[in-house]
Amino acid sequence: MADRRNRILVVDDEVGMREGCRRILAAEGYDVETADDGMAALERFRAGEGFDVVISDLKMPRMGGMDLVQALHEVDEDALLLVITAYATIDTAVDATKRGAYGYIPKPFTPDELLLHVRNGLEKRALRIEAKALREERESRLLEVAFERSKSTTILHCMTDGVLVVNREGHIVLRNAALSRIMPSCTGQPLPTPVENAAELPEIVSLVMEVVQADAPIIASREIVIGPCTYMVNAAPVLEPGGETLGAVAVLRDITALKKLEIAKSMFVSMVAHELKSPLATIESSLNIVLSGIAGEDPERDRQMIQRALLRSRTLRTLVSDLLNLTAIETGNFSLKRQHADLSTIVTEVVDASAERSQERNVTLQIECAAPTQIEPILADPNAVRSIVTNLVDNAIKYTPEGGHVNVRVDGNGLYARVVVKDDGIGMSPAERDHIFDEFYRVKNDYTAHVPGTGLGLTLVRRLVDMHQGRIDVDSSPGKGSSFAVSFPTVAYATGL
Amino acid sequence: MSDAKKVLLVDDDVDLVAVNRAVLESRGYxxxxxxxxxxxxxKARAEKPDVIVLDVMMGTNSEGFDLARALRKDDTTRHIPLIMVTAIHATVPFRYEPDTNYxxxxxxxxxxxxxxxxxNEVLAVLT
Known part of the structure; x- marks a missing residue:
């Protein structure tokens, strides 16, 4: 403000008066402008020209000084106006100040009188502006504080965890929206309320009171079941800067999903244990019979038992390696080494390797590949693809009775290359088909009872196909056979070319 | 021998059935x-065995239990002694004990x- 020259507007319809005032004030270093009536003055204010002081005559055409006072304050409430009047009566002066004028100068006046009035007015204005700035600052701080508080409250109520604060007397002094959802009985109670009244749960009461009444600050945690949900409740002391306990804050986190996962995991472990233990028990029993001779001597039967025990051991080994692979996929420790691969080549290798087994079982195994131009290279991990195809071909041979057929076909459509393994074996009902990708699921009937299997092969196939962004389609009907079609994205499709 | 006691073995593990068959046949069952x-x-209804040995876990986890209950409801099989065999003892935190209801x-x-x-068990339930 100090760098800026004070601006003064002189409003008078008499050019002599206007000019006289202008000269006096300009000589003192003020920046002086003039207007010939109230309306002209108002227009300059409205146009955004700021003036520190307005010196105005009372009697003017269009708009006089009295009206100007009022109109001016509507545009700029800090505008400071001095009225010059020849009719200097107390009434006029009172009227002008009532309407918002700072003061009045009776005509005639000396240059010094004018300057004195202007200086006083400017001082007054500076004080007024300073006071206003202070007031505004205080108000904005208050707003800030209020905003901070409402922000914390908003955050507290937006939290998904329930929050409960109790004082040393064991009264609830704060609870958030999530807590009210968790414990609806707590909602209606006005605060502070004894924790016993609100929390119908003795466990939470005892937990927070444990923290409140502890000699030294402690943190207490407990899993608490409320209705269908399980919560992990952590209670910590609320400490004064001096270190004294003021109360306790408890946070309730919903861990229901984690608990379910935990149960699913332990069920899986017990399934695995069962899947391992049953065949081991059988192998043990078989070997025991042969070695102990308790069932009498029968060399042919003994040989068969040992052979079956050997077969079961191999299945167990497959089970363990399938499990390791599945676990690696689940834990993210299995990564595909995707490269350009030719599906026909991999499928042909698998079929060749399975030829002997199909002959043993007297099942006809055939392969048929569409024209090479039709089967574009796929973006896949060859070992994973081999594992997928091997599983499907093995299954087809295993679940097809003697004299049956397994037909393997490779084709493609530019977006996908596809292998279809089709058999005329025992097939599945729709209900069974819905579960074949489940862990340890095996179709159980008099035929499958004699077929060794882990119940994990197709689970693994499904995971590997998913990892390739491929798809697997199953078509099957009991007694007629099954068809498994696996499609892999081609290099062109996978890379968006 | 025509008065041989008849045992029905119910288990989805064909090898285990073969083993138990060998053991029991060697003693004249x-x-x-x-x-x-x-x-x-x-089989139980048709063959009217003197004793049934059954596995708990077959197609469903409780198929053995279901069979046991079905056998007890049926007038033709109600009286046949049942011996239940399982591999799940070690994997559940509690032990099953015979219970006439459940x-x-x-x-x-x-x-x-x-x-x-x-x-011994087969002999025990037959005498």
């Missing part, structure tokens, strides 16, 4: 077998069942 709960019920069996054995134990 006549053996019939089934590899699922429903097949076991059909688990209507006479004996509960854990896999693998030693041949002598199987023979």
């Amino acid at each position: 006549s053996i019939v077998s089934a590899h699922s709960g429903p097949a076991g019920l059909v 688990l209507p069996v006479d004996r509960f054995l854990e896999k693998p069942v030693a041949p002598e134990v199987l023979l």
Whole structure:
């Protein structure tokens, strides 16, 4: 403000008066402008020209000084106006100040009188502006504080965890929206309320009171079941800067999903244990019979038992390696080494390797590949693809009775290359088909009872196909056979070319 | 021998059935077998065995239990002693004990069942 020259507007319809005032004030270093009536003055204010002081005559055409006072304050409430009047009566002066004028100068006046009035007015204005700035600052701080508080409250109520604060007397002094959802009985109670009244749960009461009444600050945690949900409740002391306990804050986190996962995991472990233990028990029993001779001597039967025990051991080994692979996929420790691969080549290798087994079982195994131009290279991990195809071909041979057929076909459509393994074996009902990708699921009937299997092969196939962004389609009907079609994205499709 | 006692073995593990068959046949028992709960019920009604040895876990985790209850409801099989065999003892935190309501069996054995134990148990429920 100090760098800026004070601006003064002189409003008078008499050019002599206007000019006289202008000269006096300009000589003192003020920046002086003039207007010939109230309306002209108002227009300059409205146009955004700021003036520190307005010196105005009372009697003017269009708009006089009295009206100007009022109109001016509507545009700029800090505008400071001095009225010059020849009719200097107390009434006029009172009227002008009532309407918002700072003061009045009776005509005639000396240059010094004018300057004195202007200086006083400017001082007054500076004080007024300073006071206003202070007031505004205080108000904005208050707003800030209020905003901070409402922000914390908003955050507290937006939290998904329930929050409960109790004082040393064991009264609830704060609870958030999530807590009210968790414990609806707590909602209606006005605060502070004894924790016993609100929390119908003795466990939470005892937990927070444990923290409140502890000699030294402690943190207490407990899993608490409320209705269908399980919560992990952590209670910590609320400490004064001096270190004294003021109360306790408890946070309730919903861990229901984690608990379910935990149960699913332990069920899986017990399934695995069962899947391992049953065949081991059988192998043990078989070997025991042969070695102990308790069932009498029968060399042919003994040989068969040992052979079956050997077969079961191999299945167990497959089970363990399938499990390791599945676990690696689940834990993210299995990564595909995707490269350009030719599906026909991999499928042909698998079929060749399975030829002997199909002959043993007297099942006809055939392969048929569409024209090479039709089967574009796929973006896949060859070992994973081999594992997928091997599983499907093995299954087809295993679940097809003697004299049956397994037909393997490779084709493609530019977006996908596809292998279809089709058999005329025992097939599945729709209900069974819905579960074949489940862990340890095996179709159980008099035929499958004699077929060794882990119940994990197709689970693994499904995971590997998913990892390739491929798809697997199953078509099957009991007694007629099954068809498994696996499609892999081609290099062109996978890379968006 | 025509007065041979008949044992029905119900287990989805064909190799285990073969082992138990060998053990029991060597002591003069006549053996019939089934590899699922429903097949076991059909066999039990048709063959009227003197004792039934069944596995808990077959197609579903409780197929053995279901079969045991079905056998107890059926007038033609109600009286046949049941010996239940399972591999799940070690994997559940509690032990099953024979219970006339929930688990209507006479004996509960854990896999693998030693041949002598199987023979003793079968003999015990027959006398």
